[in-house]
Amino acid sequence: MTNAAQSASVPLPPPDATNKQICCEYCPVGCGYRVYSWPVGTQGGNAADENALGVEYPASALSGRWISENMHTVVDIDGRDHNVVIIPDADIQAVNIGGEHSIRGGALAKKLYTGSGPTADRLRTPYLRVRGDLVPISWEMASDLVADLGRHVIDNYGELAWGMKVYSYQFFQNTFAATKLAFASVGTPNYSPHHAPAEGDDTPGLSDAGIDAFGAAYEDFSEADVLFIAGSDPYETKTIAFTKWMVEGGADIIFVDPRRTYTASHALANGGMHLQLKPGTDTALYSAIVREIIDNGWEDRDFIDRYTASRAELDAEGGWRRQLFGRTFDELREYLFSRDEFTPDGAAAITGVPADQIREAARRLSGGGAGERPKVAVAFEKGVYWSHNYENTAAVANLGVVLGSTGRPGRSVGRMGGHQRGGQSAAGYPKDKSPHDYLGNKVEMDTERWLVEGNTRFRWVVGQNWLGAMGATQALREATEQLLSVGPQVTSTDPDIAFDQLKARIDAGGMVLVHQETYHNESTALADIILPAGAWGEDDYVRNNAERRMRLYQKIMDPPGDAKPDWQIFAMVAKKMGYDGFDWEDTNEIFEEAAPRSAGSRKDWLALVEFAQAEGRRTHDVLLDFGTTGIQTPIKLEDGQLVGTPRLHADLTFKSDSGKANFVFADWDEVAKRNDILGPADGEMWVLNGRVNELWNNLSDFTRRKIADDRWPMNWLEIHPDDAAAMGIESGDLVSIESDNVLDQVGRTVTGSFTAVAYVSDIVPPGVTFTYFMFPGSPANSVVSGDTTLQPINLRYNFKLGKGRVRKIGTTGLAETMSFAPRNLALGP
């Protein structure tokens, strides 16, 4: 056997193959998989009793038991070549029942390190940049440098000068270890996740309505009569939630997006609707639908009367945001009816969605006053909250509340999720130390603004392509390069000389950049010190999917070379910095230590630990008993049994001091002002960005996976045929996207640009283009604002409101090999 991408045979696992469980690394759905491994040289047979799958080959259609070429690889386990097959788990009772899988998870085997082939360039040793080049160094030297330089910064410049930027999702054990260092030990607010410049809530408007963003179960998508899906194509980015739960449930789909994506076409072909709004106009659209519902008396009166807060209850709320923006039904109604923008015709003029479609959507969502009220699930994602963060999440929350869409089967309002949920903080975020506020109320630090202002002397980036991911990314990169060029560069591998030189840079007002990563990327390209990290499948870990389903992800193999699991790296450095509490033996120990911190939250697993301890077992082993079906958090202990929580708010109490939900002020004037600043100027087009089905995130796996690399050999730009014709652009042409009107982290007007292959398609409307959000070498976020003062309530970027001029600069040669066929061809019933 070889690791040839497309051999004409794959070996079947023999009955005695090692059999472990894991869940998908990629999208928030988190399908369950089995991992079979066995030494190369043997294989199972076609008879059911001759292979570990227990099925007769050839496998039948829809059996979910076929091993495609991309489900197999050969890796080194314990010094010997092993076949590894990663195939959907036939025993799972949730998520991907029946062997369903996406193109991403279905090729998980190709993620594993093989020693040769596409994954051979995994980082396997620490590096130090010496005279501009990265040279291998020992872990002892690398961890000494990271610890000693960090100590120097904290002792001399304070903890606000020491910053970390860490994936927010990954696995509970690793995020707990990172935050134990950053929050519990160092106590810095200079900490932010991979996707935002600041810690904090991504959907504050929904939170201020008292509703958890991840309250729904996938059953709710099946049981709903109407699905209102906004700001993300679930077929492309949460595939099995769509095919298994949304489509099979047969709900009427109302899809909201500026693009006519697959789900839009699917909705239209099956009697649903596509509300094709103009970018940046969500608040007006949702507010208009709510107004239309109220205007006809179609609101869920019983829910509103019993479960939403009064003015007196809102005034008694402790949080400043709910005090400022919480609204009663009457107050919401008064606002919506005071503005022409929210009439069907007024909203149509703003959003481009015809008035009759707004009326029809309101009728479908509420039942139009006839018969039983339909069960409505409102599911949204980044197109909503990364265009106008506070207002859009407030407006979509209002839609959910006015329909009573929460806490009951088929009724929900919340996120579909961008990734799985593995964040567990070890201590509270020290918001009181943040330099940033809104009207005198502290908000989480914008760590990128802080860095560009020159305040960060040490930054440790973990598990992300930081400099591809932030707004105004080229300007941020330039600012970083300047900070790294202050004072001396390292000229020697002598540990003392290297330390002195980096210390001198810090003392001269510069910065040291440490990057902990699996592969080189656009950020490691600038790093002073690189720490090689283990990853998925290289230790035992736990995390939740987007319906709070907790599973154990078992270790398949060791990290390559000298790479170490992230928690071990954090612990090694923390101990050298003089901090206690980092003497963990394994990830189970961290998982058990973290449990009390989860108590009372949506991911509460304290009962799981207490149950395991009462049984005298490891918590990981108890969780393994639940298989890839797992158990939905919060986990409770009832009559000696562990019980999961299918959906939150089932008792119709909400996350507020009063226990009631409420409406939220979605200020259209703020949105309109921001659209004027961020929208395309003369000669510019909208440059929207996002994910697509065949790729995932920063592509660290996917540029190394033949099926993905064949499909998307470079970044592309979708452009409408009319716009393309006017500019003389055809599919396969190389285009340049440029803007000289981008706001950077400190509010300066800067330029940004990238190139891509043109993909001429009516998936986008005229005036709107779309591109992948983080394709290596194609910084789409360079034409996105990096200025969070535009959204001072909650410091987030307006990622989905990029803009630029588009022009042809050549051809790519891809016209004959890459598919430029439509990606939105759908079937009717």
Added chain:
Amino acid sequence: MPMTRREFLFAGVATGAFVGAGIVLPVAISLTDDDGNPDSEALLYPRQRVASLSELRNGEPVFFDYPLVGQSNILVKVGAPAEAGIGPDGDIVAFSNLCTHMGCPLIEFQADHGVLGPCPCHFTTFDLARDAQVTLGQATQQLPRVLLTPDGDDIYAVGILRLVYGYSDSLTGGERVS
């Protein structure tokens, strides 16, 4: 000397160079991509007549089993240049029509776009003019390509590239088409 998939398809099968060359069938040939990296494995197999050039019409597919009974394939004259297509217009191609996601039959050829699909089960669409690349969807590999060679007015299937849905080996586990 390793051969690239492109060289194999264009110079080998399409012109009939491998047919009648005295090789013992079936035989596996490992192919590389244009950069010399492992790409795919072609299996040559006893030839089977599957269509005639003069009867093919643009966009009207022909279905046939090959090389094993139940391994269903679609042959189509795409009507526009197709990667490694044969015939006078270079647009005749054939692929397994068992979806490489979960095995559902693909029968909907959309001539306007040159695509097969969407699959009725999970909506994968394959671009037949681009070597059955996944245009959009969940299949974890391209459709297996049936190697074709013309002989006068006849079109013969002579082998298969990539793994057929359901099988652990494209040439075993079933009965040969006679």
